Amino acid sequence: MNFLFARAPSIRIAPTATAHRSISHSVSVSKALPFYLNTLRSAEQNDGKVLRMLMFGKPGAGKGTLSARLVKKYDILSLSTGDLLRQHIAERTEIGRQAEEIVAQGSLLPDDVMLKVVASKLESLNNRHWILDGFPRTLGQGKLLDAHLQSQNAPLSLVVNLDVADNVILSRISDRWVHLPSGRVYNMSYNRPKVDGFDDETGEPLTRRPDDNPEIFSRRLKQFYDSTSPLLAYYASPVNKLARLVTLQGETSDEIWPQLDAVVRRSFPGIRERVSSISQRRYSLSDPFAMEQEKRAIKRGAASDGPNPSKFLN
Structure with a gap:
């Protein structure tokens, strides 16, 4: 495995603050996670700079929050495999009937069935920008997805790995509250609701996820390392x-x-911001403090992803 990793340049994009070390039960496996940035390909090889993106991260790392921010700011579709599967079942499609029968037996859906669920949507998107959530989860699924996308001349163009220390996530999920109907997540440490215990938009009560506890988190974390590290x-x-x-x-x-x-803007310069995002940003930048924060964010992105990657090499 180490020999394989040595064949690609290793780059990390990280803030200046020192990262926390992982908790003891995951130190050995966390070393196997690759932190690499492949050599940037030409525009032609990147298929016209269309964003076709996967995002990985440990449970509680912020995948949903960050994907939602991208979709809110840019003209990007967020595709949930769970939603796509439920839609097929509700519409009684051939794939939906097949999946419903397997689920009713208490079995996991085979990789080829999950690929059909995903492919049925991706094939209709042409040159739209998208983020795929929930698939692939294993190495076998990743290879199947890659083969299908390449057969459609629409390969993946960006894979993002969110590296958040285990102990940070454990602390985070202990303070997490969720609005289940919408999936909105709040944290009492840094993203509190306007009124404690209630959703900002609907006013409905917030709840705790049953799996937001240290014991279950440890099991989910092990599953992440076992399946996602090879992927x-x-x-x-x-x-x-x-x-x-x-x-x-x-x-x-x-x-x-x-x-x-910064990575999305630099890698896909043709991606359009939504009108609501542009208006909101113009309003916020009328505040000198907000303008300075925006400038700093751009500088940090340039420093992290600039033309001299050698300084990030291990």
Whole structure:
């Protein structure tokens, strides 16, 4: 495995603050996670700079929050495999009937069925920018997805790995509250609701996820390392000739967001901002403090993802 990792340049994009070390039960496996940024390909090889993106991260790392920010700011579609599967079942499609029968038996859906669920949507998107959530989760699924996308001449173009220390996430989930109907997540440490215990938009009560406890988190974390570490190694290897793999480090979504935003803007310059996002940004930049914060975020992104990657090499 180490030999495989040595064949690709290793780059981390991280804030200046020192990252926390992982908790003891995951130190040995966390070393196997690849933190690599593949050599940037030409515009032609990147298929016209269309964003076709996967985001990985430990449970509680902020995947949902950061994906939602991208979708809110840019003209990007967020595709949830769970939602797509439920839609197929509700519409009684051939794939939906097949999946419903498997689920009713208490079995897991085979990789080829999950690929059909995803492919049925992706094939209709043409040159739209998208983020895929929930698939792939294993190395086998990743290879199947890659083969399908390449057969459609629409390969992945960006893979993001969110690197948040285990002990930071454990502390975070202990303070997490959720509005289940919408999926909005609040944290009593850094993202409190306007009124404690109630959703900002609907006023409905917030709840705790039953799996937000240290014991269950430890099991979910082990599952992440077991399944996702080989998948990230695959995207870091020379086999992955098109998609760019970048790892972003931080303790909160607010800390990681400027890095992610800078990577997307620089890698996909043709991506359009939504009108509501532009209006909101113009309003916020009328405040000198907000303007200075925006400038700093841009500078941090440039420093992290600039033309001299050698200073990030291990």
